[in-house]
Amino acid sequence: MTTHPESGGTPAAVPSFFEASSPPGQTGIKAWLLTHDHKRLALMYLWAVFFWLVLALLLGLALRVELMFIGETIMPAEIYNTVFTLHGVIMIFLFVIPAIPAIFGNFFLPIQIGADDVFFPRLNLFSWYLYMIGGAFAIVSLFTGDGFADTGWTFYVPFSVTTETNVSLTVTAAFILGMSSLLTGLNFVTTVHRMRVKNMGWMQVPLFTWSLYATAWVQILATPVVSITLVLVVLERFLNIGLFDPDRGGDPLLYQHLFWMYSHPAVYIMILPGMGVISEIIPVFSRKAIFGYKGIVVSSLAIAIAGSLVWAHHMYTSGMSDVSVFVFSLLTFIVAIPSAIKVFSWVSTMYKGSILMTPPLLLALIFIYLFSVGGLTGLVLGAAGTDIHVHDTQFVVAHFHFTMFGGTGFAFFAALHFWWPKMFGVMYHFGRAYLGASLAAIGFIFHYVPMFILGMQGMPRRYYDYLPQFETGNFLAGFGGFLLVFGIMLMFVNLWMSLIDRWRQPAEADPWGGTTLEWAVPSPPPVHNFLQEPRVLDYPYDFSEVLARAAAKDKKD
Numbered sequence: 001m002t003t004h005p006e007s008g009g010t011p012a013a014v015p016s017f018f019e020a021s022s023p024p025g026q027t028g029i030k031a032w033l034l035t036h037d038h039k040r041l042a043l044m045y046l047w048a049v050f051f052w053l054v055l056a057l058l059l060g061l062a063l064r065v066e067l068m069f070i071g072e073t074i075m076p077a078e079i080y081n082t083v084f085t086l087h088g089v090i091m092i093f094l095f096v097i098p099a100i101p102a103i104f105g106n107f108f109l110p111i112q113i114g115a116d117d118v119f120f121p122r123l124n125l126f127s128w129y130l131y132m133i134g135g136a137f138a139i140v141s142l143f144t145g146d147g148f149a150d151t152g153w154t155f156y157v158p159f160s161v162t163t164e165t166n167v168s169l170t171v172t173a174a175f176i177l178g179m180s181s182l183l184t185g186l187n188f189v190t191t192v193h194r195m196r197v198k199n200m201g202w203m204q205v206p207l208f209t210w211s212l213y214a215t216a217w218v219q220i221l222a223t224p225v226v227s228i229t230l231v232l233v234v235l236e237r238f239l240n241i242g243l244f245d246p247d248r249g250g251d252p253l254l255y256q257h258l259f260w261m262y263s264h265p266a267v268y269i270m271i272l273p274g275m276g277v278i279s280e281i282i283p284v285f286s287r288k289a290i291f292g293y294k295g296i297v298v299s300s301l302a303i304a305i306a307g308s309l310v311w312a313h314h315m316y317t318s319g320m321s322d323v324s325v326f327v328f329s330l331l332t333f334i335v336a337i338p339s340a341i342k343v344f345s346w347v348s349t350m351y352k353g354s355i356l357m358t359p360p361l362l363l364a365l366i367f368i369y370l371f372s373v374g375g376l377t378g379l380v381l382g383a384a385g386t387d388i389h390v391h392d393t394q395f396v397v398a399h400f401h402f403t404m405f406g407g408t409g410f411a412f413f414a415a416l417h418f419w420w421p422k423m424f425g426v427m428y429h430f431g432r433a434y435l436g437a438s439l440a441a442i443g444f445i446f447h448y449v450p451m452f453i454l455g456m457q458g459m460p461r462r463y464y465d466y467l468p469q470f471e472t473g474n475f476l477a478g479f480g481g482f483l484l485v486f487g488i489m490l491m492f493v494n495l496w497m498s499l500i501d502r503w504r505q506p507a508e509a510d511p512w513g514g515t516t517l518e519w520a521v522p523s524p525p526p527v528h529n530f531l532q533e534p535r536v537l538d539y540p541y542d543f544s545e546v547l548a549r550a551a552a553k554d555k556k557d
Contacts, residue, residue, distance in 0.1 A: 015527075039106075056087055059084075081150035085150055085153060094135055096408050112209045114517055137170075145169065207279035226266075260312065264307065268307035285364075303339060326384075360418035362438075374403030418512070422518055426506060428497070
């Protein structure tokens with residue numbers, strides 16, 4: 001444990017943002033519901049995201065229980081369709097896309113660049129309300145009309161414009177959530193450009209902020225496309241104008257192109273912030289400057305750009321021309337290069353580093369493994385020949401979850417354990433954190449590896465029932481699902497227990513020995529973040545002072 005020289009003393013030395021509201025004078029619940037403070041808004045996102053994540057996990061677990069045995073187990077086919085749609089909508093639009101930027105981005109991006117808040121604090125509050133309204137619409141759609149949408153989170157036409165379930169309200173919820181995401185991205189880009197402390201150059205910006213900056217540009221440029229597409233679905237349902245109906249001159253493939261023009265870049269909206277989290281954790285617990293800082297910065301921007309050009313690799317079987325298939329396949333392989341650069345940099349950083357094993361580092365290592373498997377299996381889907389064999393099978397489900405949940409999900413857990421002491425000023429129990437992370441990782445592998453095999457054997461995804469030869473794989477996947485959810489819940493309970501007075505253990509301002517500016521402020525930070533002008537290092541991951549302080553402490557002891 002070390003203390004950052006600019007930390008300003010112990011947590012008790014200055015009122016934290018918990019104790020002083022912004023705007024001043026607000027008290028009680030109003031101090032939270034009307035707050036302009038980026039840190040309070042981050043915590044409001046945190047509790048909302050916790051709720052949605054737990055709900056989506058339970059829905060996903062219900063799906064796997066249903067599939068553990070042939071025939072009806074706990075729900076009929078119609079309910080199964082709505083449950084997997086609701087699971088997908090919540091996971092994608094209410095957890096995976098917003099979780100890391102909205103919580104950790106809101107909390108730490110301004111601090112990492114030496115600012116006292118985001119550039120548009122009121123817009124930040126408005127984004128939170130849009131997020132909550134979008135979530136409320138998704139819930140309301142369960143209990144109105146003819147029930148929740150049964151289309152899957154992709155809302156593919158023509159089914160989404162002909163089904164009598166409550167697609168319109170669900171699509172509206174996704175539209176509102178997209179607006180929230182876009183405004184958050186706009187706020188981040190403006191904040192980085194306008195509020196960076198004056199002596200911080202671009203090559204002194206921490207990698208987590210760089211990842212959010214690249215993500216924000218994708219949000220700004222891609223989100224309007226899906227917003228327009230969702231509006232078209234609603235218009236088609238109410239006015240029946242034939243945009244996607246071939247009998248009336250429309251084209252159902254038009255929807256797929258428009259949808260994936262956003263939704264594939266959205267994959268990088270989901271994973272880039274997670275990569276930023278890992279880029280912060282690895283050097284801190286290796287006590288070593290990150291290998292290839294500029295390479296990681298460039299690869300973040302390259303992923304943002306190249307990832308926006310590969311949307312049609314979801315459509316190899318739709319009847320595209322061979323030339324189109326070749327071009328999108330080639331681009332898909334190209335986008336793998338910057339991702340590989342990041343993995344190479346993380347592993348190289350650890351090489352000959354002074355490794356300090358902690359729960360955040362364990363979760364970061366799990367992320368690297370699971371994301372690498374997800375990325376490599378993505379190449380199987382990026383190659384047209386192999387993609388056609390496993391298209392729309394359980395293989396795709398496994399790949400998608402390895403990338404998104406093994407990637408973004410475990411990066412989220414790593415970020416929670418890394419920045420929890422800074423956000424709340426308390427330390428959690430390491431033993432329970434290790435146990436929860438290990439159980440979650442083992443459960444994850446038990447859950448999704450059987451799906452790779454099922455997919456290669458030919459079991460389609462989204463099916464309610466299956467042939468007898470698929471039962472063993474589905475049973476094992478269900479067993480792994482229980483282990484995965486139990487491990488995640490154990491991690492959450494452990495973090496929650498750290499806030500209870502009986503187990504409360506105050507955290508130092510810089511418990512890990514970090515070098516970026518969030519470790520230079522007290523834990524938890526005051527309202528305006530910095531007690532004095534922050535000192536910006538020439539290189540944001542220079543650990544020479546950290547190592548010198550550790551050596552001096554050892555000598556003294």
